[in-house]
Amino acid sequence: MLFEFLIMAMLELVSIAAIFVLKDFLHIGIMLAGVFLLNSLMFLILGQPLLAIIQLFILIGGITTYIVIGVASTSYSEFTHTNVAKLAVASIILFAVIAYPMHALQFSQGHPNAFSGSGISDSISLYLPLFYILAIMIFAAAFGSIILFKRIGKP
C-alpha cells in the first residue's frame, strides 16, 4: 500500500510541476486532470471507492472539462507566467515550516473504516441539510456564470 502511494505521489508531483512549466493551456488542463485522477487513485488505495468515483466525477468530469472548454480553447500564455525558482524555494520553505510540528505528533490508531465504506451512509443522512446548502451554492454559481456569459456576449 505504501509503495503504491509513493508511486502515485511522485506522479502527482510531476503533473503539478508540469502545470507551472507548460505554456499551452490545453496541456496544462490535461496535467490538472492527471493530478485529479492520481488523487482519486489515492482514495482508491485507501479503500474508499465511492468517494474516489464522486471526486472523479466532480473534478475531472466538471472542473477539468470546464477549464478545457472555457480556457484552453482560446488561449496560450504569452508571457512567462510562473517564476519557477521562486516557486521551488517558496514551496520548500512553506513545507518545512508547516510540516515541522508533525515530527512531534503521535498518531494513535483509531477505528479505521477502510475497505468497508461504513460511515458514508450514516454521515450522508446525518448532514443532509448541509449537502442541500452545498448543492444550492453550486447551482447559484453556475446560474450566475450563465448570466455573466450572456452579458459578456453583448457588446
Added chain:
Amino acid sequence: MIEYLIIFGIALLSIGLAGIASSRHLIIMLMSIEIILVGASLVAIAFFTYYSGSAILPLLFTIWAVAASEVIMLISFYRYMAKGEFSLDITKLSELKD
C-alpha cells in the same frame, strides 16, 4: 500511513500557496487553488479512513463544492477579461480601476 498522507497534503498545500505567490497568470493561480483543495481533500479522506469521523464527510463535500464554484466564477471572470482585451497578467490588473 496516515503520516505520509498528511505530509503529502502539506506538500500540496505548500506548492499551491507558493504557486499563488509566484505566478502572474489568473488561470495558473486558479489551478494553484485547485491544488490546495486537492491536498485538503486528501487529508480529509485520510482522517475519514483512519478515524472514521463521519463529520469529515461534509467537509470533503464542502471542499468539492468550493472547488467547483470558484472554477465556475473565475472562468466567467477570465472570459470577461479575455473578451474585453484586458491583460491576463494580474500585475496589470490595476488597469481595471477605471
